[in-house]
Amino acid sequence: MAHIALTTDEPGIRGLFRFRPETARPLNELVEVLLRGESRLSRGERELIAAYVSALNECKYCYSSHAAYAAAQLPEGMELVEQVRAGLDAAPVSAKLRALLGIAASVQRGGREVSADEVAAARAEGATDVEIHDTVLIAAAFCMFNRYVDGLGTFAPDDPGVYAARAKRIAEDGYLALLRESQEGSEV
Template sequence: MPHITLNGDEPGIRGLFGFRPETARPLNELVEVLLRADSTLTPGERELIAAYVSALNECRYCFSSHAAYAAAQLPEGMELVEQVRADLASAPVSPKLRALLAIAAAVQRGGREVTDEHVAAARAEGATDLEIHDTVLIAAAFCMYNRYVDGLATIAPDDPASYAARAKRIVADGYLALLAEAQNRS
């Protein structure tokens, strides 16, 4: 049960967006840029970074959501997401993505945990400064989103199908379109 009285029964961050809509737009704009805007990292790879950090933070709602969104956009689907979650070192991802995920894990532990060695390893695998920047910002943002969702004890559905259904809509329409739709219903 959430720590505060929300305006509806929407799960996770969606319930919080309904409670304080004026914060919903900037938070969704940030995630839209980080996870869907033009980038040399695919949307699936960026969603995988978000899901991985959420798994490390043990945020069930955010992991389940972004795992479904990543799986919907990666050819290897949920199997790859679960492999990364279980053991990054043996997961079948590119060396560049593995190095970026290692940076994301360092950010999750604390910003100062990112070392020159992490960055050099990512660069050695072909990561650009923009990819390194965006990985750090995705990881930092998802630490905030995870703490927001869990800090207010929001609801997290148990049924993976609910996350998969939402994934189809996120992939097709993006975060801002779904936000506008939700705000129009309110």
């Protein structure tokens, strides 16, 4: 049971967005830009960064959601997401993505944990300043989202199918389309 009286039984951040819709729009706009906007990183790779940080923070709802969203947009699907979660060093990802995920893990521990050596290593693997910037911002944003969801005691469904069903809609329509539907009263 959530720590506050929510106006819906929707899980995780969805219930919080319904509770305070005026905060939902700017937060969804940020996620739309970071995870779906123009980038040399694929949408699946950016969702993987969000899922990885959420796993490190042990946020069940955010991990389960963004793992499903990443899997829906990566050719290797959930198998790759789970391999990254199980151990970044052994996961079959590009050297550039491994370096960026390492930066994201440092951000998760604390912003000052990101070292010049990590950034140089990411650059050596072909990461651009925009990719490094966006990785840090995705990691920082998901630390906030994880704390928001867990700090208010929202619930996370156990059924992976709940997250997979929503993943297709996110992959096709994005975060803002679902927000509009939600605010218009449609089921999402």
